[in-house]
Amino acid sequence: MDVSRADEGTFERGDDARFTGEVWLRSTLADDRETNIGIVHFSPGARTHWHRHPGGQFLFGVSGRGRVRTRGEDGHVLQPGDVIHVGPGEWHFHGGTGDSPLVHVAVNGGAAPEWGDPVRDEEFADGF
């Protein structure tokens, strides 16, 4: 049994190669199946770049409101207690809404994601 304590966790600033705006990430634990758990705080309008996870991803809303969208599909607003699943290989983004920060838990499957371009403002607004 492994433990990652909130009061001992380190938050790192999300870098410009993967994120737009102010984002803080805490990596926690991983298992032998390459699933890992991260806690992510987004400022309003801050968001990931387009990316995809080889094993898919679950998101659990802890606080605030977020936008989550798969390329070419309608977007979803993530609120506290909501769970979203993004399938393996789906190009998608997540972040705060325009007027709200977001804290979510991310359950990331299948090793490191592949990162793409930043999400332009038009793309961030589209489908919501």
Place this chain on the structure above:
Amino acid sequence: MDVSRADEGTFERGDDARFTGEVWLRSTLADDRETNIGIVHFSPGARTHWHRHPGGQFLFGVSGRGRVRTRGEDGHVLQPGDVIHVGPGEWHFHGGTGDSPLVHVAVNGGAAPEWGDPVRDEEFADGF
């Protein structure tokens, strides 16, 4: 992309074949790798029976305080923001502490768990 909305979710009472005390569970989404996400509310002292997950389990503390212990090992108090990983096949339990309720997110790996005996009061207190 699949969504399980908190405001549409159904909580079911945990049954006596798997839980001791008042426990409420909301099942959300599962992926193709047989990982699924559940939200669980325990009253103080309420807990799972001994059980084990074929693919292991992550727990994320949302509110309150919990006890989590693998058989034969020391226990851990789960607090908000903490993440615990229980390895595949480890017989373990989780629940509220004696004086606090607990809400946690459970990330369950590898299909249905195997259920064992109730956790006796001495076992619930041992190792904390």
